[in-house]
Amino acid sequence: MLHLVVGNFLLGLLLFNQTPSAPSATDTLFPVEKWHYTAKGRRDPFVPLVGTELSQGGKTSHLSVENLTLIGILWGDKGYYALVKDGLNNGYILRRGDRVAGGKVAEINRRAIIFQIVHAGVVTKYELPLKEKERR
16 A cells, blocks of 8 residues: 555656646647658659650650740751740750650741640640740
8 A cells, every 4th residue: 555655656746847848849730750761872762753754864844835935946967956944044955856744845946946735635736936036
């Protein structure tokens, strides 16, 4: 009996001497687990396997045609190349057949780049002309 009284007394003493911890800034109703991936020479599992690679190693399939600005057009023995920039001022070099969001580059000529966009089974051609002040 004395054993139970001493045990309860020590437990009560322990509970009354505790101070509440300060709430952390990350305390939420639903806790969120934080994950950190260390590659160590392995492929990152969160990067998609398909849909972002081009034949020349570029990554332009995420580009939205509505956000592109045609900066210039180059041509030579191997055909036409279009110099474009996106809304974040990142530059890209496109050529015929390169994938963009929802379609591909159908044609590049000296005056414009023409995209072939497929939406809900309907094929639409979208032309992005080179502006006069940028033409030389």
